[in-house]
Amino acid sequence: MSELLQAQTTPTVAASLAAPAMKEFSEASHLDEVLGRLEATKDPRLKKVMSALTRHLFAFIEEIQPNEKEWMQGIQFLTETGKMCDDVRQEFILLSDVLGVSMLVDGINHRREANSTESSVVGPFYRAGAPHYPMGSSIANDTPGEPVHVSGRVKTTEGKPIAGALLDAWHTAPNGLYEVQDPDQPEYNLRGVFTTDLDGAYDFRTVKPVSYSIPDDGPVGKLLRAVGRHPWRPAHIHFIVSAPGYQPVVTQIFTDDDKYLTSDAVFGVKSSLAVPYNKVGPAWTCEYDFTLKPAKS
Amino acid sequence: MSELLQAQTTPTVAASLAAPAMKEFSEASHLDEVLGRLEATKDPRLKKVMSALTRHLFAFIEEIQPNEKEWMQGIQFLTETGKMCDDVRQEFILLSDVLGVSMLVDGINHRREANSTESSVVGPFYRAGAPHYPMGSSIANDTPGEPVHVSGRVKTTEGKPIAGALLDAWHTAPNGLYEVQDPDQPEYNLRGVFTTDLDGAYDFRTVKPVSYSIPDDGPVGKLLRAVGRHPWRPAHIHFIVSAPGYQPVVTQIFTDDDKYLTSDAVFGVKSSLAVPYNKVGPAWTCEYDFTLKPAKS
Numbered sequence: 322m323s324e325l326l327q328a329q330t331t332p333t334v335a336a337s338l339a340a341p342a343m344k345e346f347s348e349a350s351h352l353d354e355v356l357g358r359l360e361a362t363k364d365p366r367l368k369k370v371m372s373a374l375t376r377h378l379f380a381f382i383e384e385i386q387p388n389e390k391e392w393m394q395g396i397q398f399l400t401e402t403g404k405m406c407d408d409v410r411q412e413f414i415l416l417s418d419v420l421g422v423s424m425l426v427d428g429i430n431h432r433r434e435a436n437s438t439e440s441s442v443v444g445p446f447y448r449a450g451a452p453h454y455p456m457g458s459s460i461a462n463d464t465p466g467e468p469v470h471v472s473g474r475v476k477t478t479e480g481k482p483i484a485g486a487l488l489d490a491w492h493t494a495p496n497g498l499y500e501v502q503d504p505d506q507p508e509y510n511l512r513g514v515f516t517t518d519l520d521g522a523y524d525f526r527t528v529k530p531v532s533y534s535i536p537d538d539g540p541v542g543k544l545l546r547a548v549g550r551h552p553w554r555p556a557h558i559h560f561i562v563s564a565p566g567y568q569p570v571v572t573q574i575f576t577d578d579d580k581y582l583t584s585d586a587v588f589g590v591k592s593s594l595a596v597p598y599n600k601v602g603p604a605w606t607c608e609y610d611f612t613l614k615p616a617k618s
Numbered sequence: 619m620s621e622l623l624q625a626q627t628t629p630t631v632a633a634s635l636a637a638p639a640m641k642e643f644s645e646a647s648h649l650d651e652v653l654g655r656l657e658a659t660k661d662p663r664l665k666k667v668m669s670a671l672t673r674h675l676f677a678f679i680e681e682i683q684p685n686e687k688e689w690m691q692g693i694q695f696l697t698e699t700g701k702m703c704d705d706v707r708q709e710f711i712l713l714s715d716v717l718g719v720s721m722l723v724d725g726i727n728h729r730r731e732a733n734s735t736e737s738s739v740v741g742p743f744y745r746a747g748a749p750h751y752p753m754g755s756s757i758a759n760d761t762p763g764e765p766v767h768v769s770g771r772v773k774t775t776e777g778k779p780i781a782g783a784l785l786d787a788w789h790t791a792p793n794g795l796y797e798v799q800d801p802d803q804p805e806y807n808l809r810g811v812f813t814t815d816l817d818g819a820y821d822f823r824t825v826k827p828v829s830y831s832i833p834d835d836g837p838v839g840k841l842l843r844a845v846g847r848h849p850w851r852p853a854h855i856h857f858i859v860s861a862p863g864y865q866p867v868v869t870q871i872f873t874d875d876d877k878y879l880t881s882d883a884v885f886g887v888k889s890s891l892a893v894p895y896n897k898v899g900p901a902w903t904c905e906y907d908f909t910l911k912p913a914k915s
Binding site: 345347367377382386396403417425 | 640642643644645648649651652655656657658659660661664665666667668670671672674675676677678679680681682683684685686688689693696697698699700701703708710711714717718719720721722723724725726727736844845846847879880881885887888889892
């Protein structure tokens with residue numbers, strides 16, 4: 322067999338091996354040619370991702386048959402989106418959010434198990450290192466707003482309390498701005514970490530969150546206007562809840578009568594995360610129990 | 619019928635119309651929800667494009683099931699690509715080129731008719747306003763290199779000569795750089811416009827083009843290395859050929875023995891565009907006839 326191969330390796334064959342024949346161009350053969358160029362990819366995961374990207378991108382282009390002006394508009398949109406990014410603004414994450422991609426990736430990576438608390442996107446305003454407060458404290462400092470008492474328990478999927486769980490909570494001020502967006506708020510305003518007691522209970526005070534607009538002065542805002550969408554998010558409090566031996570959950574608890582609940586600009590709402598606020602005397606109360614999945618073994 | 623509708627519009631129905639019920643989140647229903655948000659898009663073309671983009675993007679994500687680190691790598695790649703763009707560097711066009719998308723869009727917009735000259739991408743180095751030279755002139759100024767005599771005719775698809783056609787030609791110097799990339803070359807070096815004579819003939823002199831690397835010091839170069847691809851393009855001369863009453867053609871004529879002919883980094887080669895260079899005395903000759911499609915009525 323190896324002799325046969327050797328015998329066949331005449332100069333002509335060698336030359337044709339060195340320079341594979343050119344194929345006639347067609348839209349169909351072009352896809353095969355582009356996919357063929359991925360053959361030398363060493364990382365098998367990258368090869369799979371780039372192959373899928375190429376196939377789905379080509380299918381998209383073939384479906385819409387863009388003219389050259391439209392193709393250039395696409396190039397310019399992506400360029401402007403990149404130019405809008407800086408240390409505090411990430412316009413490509415915002416684009417992923419408003420296209421529903423961020424929640425899809427979140428859904429793929431955090432599938433619900435039994436009655437565990439559903440996840441939602443972390444969003445761009447999380448800040449590590451918030452102050453650790455004792456049970457019952459306020460995270461609102463002197464922020465004006467309607468007082469709210471937030472409480473509940475952290476539990477296992479069997480309903481047993483999880484003592485010593487950490488809740489990291491953050492939300493906007495009633496002016497619609499997170500502390501990092503607003504020089505008039507004190508450092509780490511409306512952010513706090515709490516530890517559950519032996520009954521798995523937590524409890525803190527704050528001011529009622531409000532609906533707010535995502536930044537819409539860039540390419541993403543332009544896109545939303547072009548498709549007749551608003552940039553608003555329903556009022557919510559972000560949480561990261563974690564405990565040793567359990568999978569942490571990143572989620573958001575929404576005010577269940579918010580008018581943007583079914584049209585969240587970033588698709589973050591899941592029905593199990595919409596919670597009633599009840600007026601008790603001068604203050605609102607909001608109760609929610611978090612249920613954590615056991616850690617993967 | 620309208621009475622029936624009116625009778626059914628009880629306050630309960632009206633309220634449910636005002637605030638549509640939240641759907642349970644699932645990966646499948648999420649796609650429908652995102653597509654549903656395009657309903658208010660006024661421009662029907664934009665609606666079609668955004669719907670197709672959403673469906674193909676979701677299919678891509680579902681196929682690869684990215685983890686959150688991979689998703690962030692994608693965000694960062696797009697951001698770096700945007701940041702690389704400036705007045706003279708367009709990294710998103712380069713990305714479109716190396717993914718084969720530019721040639722796909724070109725193929726969709728310039729389908730071959732009968733024996734007409736096939737198109738290729740214009741590339742980022744075209745510059746309008748090149749000098750108009752008389753027949754037989756050199757466009758090479760004092761550029762050192764192997765002399766080439768380029769000639770041929772511009773014809774109809776029936777083979778009749780087209781007199782007064784304009785050929786706008788440009789290519790790299792033997793150092794692999796276009797004049798706009800190289801401060802050492804004179805203005806408009808290796809660029810020229812020629813007019814065909816009564817026989818449809820054109821003819822000019824230059825230096826032999828060489829293979830060259832696309833800019834590979836940015837995210838696109840990083841991507842090429844990761845998938846084991848080189849950044850080289852086979853030697854070519856760019857042409858835009860136009861004449862009143864005919865569809866202009868944007869194309870590239872390739873040196874048919876170039877070692878990168880079957881692995882052009884931007885997929886620009888079509889077999890009908892690969893042309894032999896023959897040595898005649900001290901100079902090379904390259905002959906190519908362009909065939910133009912009649913203008914669309």
